[in-house]
Amino acid sequence: MRTGLAVLLADAPRLKVLAGERVGVAVNHTAVDADCDHLVDLLPAKGVRLRRIFTPEHGLHATAQDMIHVDDEHHLVGTGGPAPEIVSLYGKTAASLRPRPEQLADLDVLLFDIQDIGSRYYTYQATLGYMMEVAATTGTRIVVLDRPNPIDGVTIEGNIVQPGFESFVSAYPLAVRHGMTMGELARFFRDECGIAANLEVIPCEGWDARARFDATGLPWVFPSPNMPMLETALIYPGMCLIEGTNLSEGRGTTRPFHLVGAPFIDAGRMTRLCRDGALDAGLEGVTFRAATFEPRFQKFAGQVCNGVEIVVTNPDALEAFLLGLVVLEAAMRVAPQHFKWRTETYEFVDNPIAIDLLCGSTEARVGLMSRIAPRTLMSSWMPQRLAWEQRRAGALIYPRG
Numbered sequence: 001m002r003t004g005l006a007v008l009l010a011d012a013p014r015l016k017v018l019a020g021e022r023v024g025v026a027v028n029h030t031a032v033d034a035d036c037d038h039l040v041d042l043l044p045a046k047g048v049r050l051r052r053i054f055t056p057e058h059g060l061h062a063t064a065q066d067m068i069h070v071d072d073e074h075h076l077v078g079t080g081g082p083a084p085e086i087v088s089l090y091g092k093t094a095a096s097l098r099p100r101p102e103q104l105a106d107l108d109v110l111l112f113d114i115q116d117i118g119s120r121y122y123t124y125q126a127t128l129g130y131m132m133e134v135a136a137t138t139g140t141r142i143v144v145l146d147r148p149n150p151i152d153g154v155t156i157e158g159n160i161v162q163p164g165f166e167s168f169v170s171a172y173p174l175a176v177r178h179g180m181t182m183g184e185l186a187r188f189f190r191d192e193c194g195i196a197a198n199l200e201v202i203p204c205e206g207w208d209a210r211a212r213f214d215a216t217g218l219p220w221v222f223p224s225p226n227m228p229m230l231e232t233a234l235i236y237p238g239m240c241l242i243e244g245t246n247l248s249e250g251r252g253t254t255r256p257f258h259l260v261g262a263p264f265i266d267a268g269r270m271t272r273l274c275r276d277g278a279l280d281a282g283l284e285g286v287t288f289r290a291a292t293f294e295p296r297f298q299k300f301a302g303q304v305c306n307g308v309e310i311v312v313t314n315p316d317a318l319e320a321f322l323l324g325l326v327v328l329e330a331a332m333r334v335a336p337q338h339f340k341w342r343t344e345t346y347e348f349v350d351n352p353i354a355i356d357l358l359c360g361s362t363e364a365r366v367g368l369m370s371r372i373a374p375r376t377l378m379s380s381w382m383p384q385r386l387a388w389e390q391r392r393a394g395a396l397i398y399p400r401g
Contacts, residue, residue: 261307
């Protein structure tokens with residue numbers, strides 16, 4: 001199969017047009033071809049001069065951890081011409097998440113090529129939407145060079161963001177696991193969210209929407225510092241919920257989102273609670289190992305934590321968001337005197353709190369605190385999800401056979 005970037009690079013007439021335009025790009029280190037050569041080298045070699053480079057959370061090379069601001073840069077080696085300005089879209093304020101209008105107004109076209117992982121919380125798709133919002137005011141053409149959804153384009157999970165709970169981790173009304181590519185998301189933002197941008201999508205060729213990334217033959221480039229493997233992306237729609245608590249989600253270890261715990265957790269009891277919860281919920285495709293680990297940074301840095309490791313046994317059977325609810329339920333029960341919801345500022349927002357921003361409403365938090373079973377919660381969201389699936393249908397590009 002070929003990504004949108006590969007399709008563009010093979011299109012000589014289109015490249016000739018781009019060579020005569022004022023071109024900006026929104027990229028990070030994932031904007032590579034099948035040989036892992038980067039767009040900022042490939043396009044200048046085809047005669048396309050890059051005037052400005054916009055970078056998302058974590059920066060151009062994904063060296064910054066989550067919620068660590070990245071400054072603008074003023075040089076880049078290997079662009080084949082005058083060094084373009086590099087603009088960070090993850091600075092110290094919420095305003096920095098969007099480009100300033102003047103940073104798009106002097107561009108004819110903006111090429112967007114950043115690998116998403118298929119989860120609503122993953123902020124790269126919010127960056128796309130925010131750029132489209134600004135481009136709609138400047139007339140700048142947005143061209144999305146599409147890439148596969150690595151955890152497949154057919155599986156949908158979770159609820160839909162409710163009004164009043166929008167944030168950088170839930171910017172638009174999407175399901176938690178949305179089953180869409182960046183190109184399809186851009187079409188959804190335009191057609192269903194009212195973002196009147198001048199949009200074009202260059203689709204992938206030969207992508208089977210039912211397949212995960214390991215079936216594409218493309219190289220896996222870790223999309224962010226704590227997304228090292230495809231399996232991490234697979235569990236992320238559920239295990240990211242741990243960010244909304246005072247437990248470590250395994251950042252600062254070699255198994256982020258697979259490891260969950262804290263110094264006050266009894267690993268054996270939490271493992272039993274997770275296993276029992278999975279059985280009660282009908283959760284398949286995963287098991288739990290009692291684990292001890294020591295994060296090197298972020299929550300409990302340098303402290304020994306006890307908890308569980310998530311072990312995926314059958315990716316095809318796994319319901320990732322249900323997994324997150326099961327683990328949250330176990331964490332609340334294993335140490336009720338110590339467990340807390342995270343209340344610190346989260347992605348520039350003080351209120352609602354992090355777990356409600358991630359879940360797009362209070363329903364998951366209030367439901368779990370009221371001892372509503374995870375499977376029951378999942379079932380309660382089915383009507384809103386089915387209605388959302390009808391809304392997204394017109395934005396889809398690839399067959400879902």
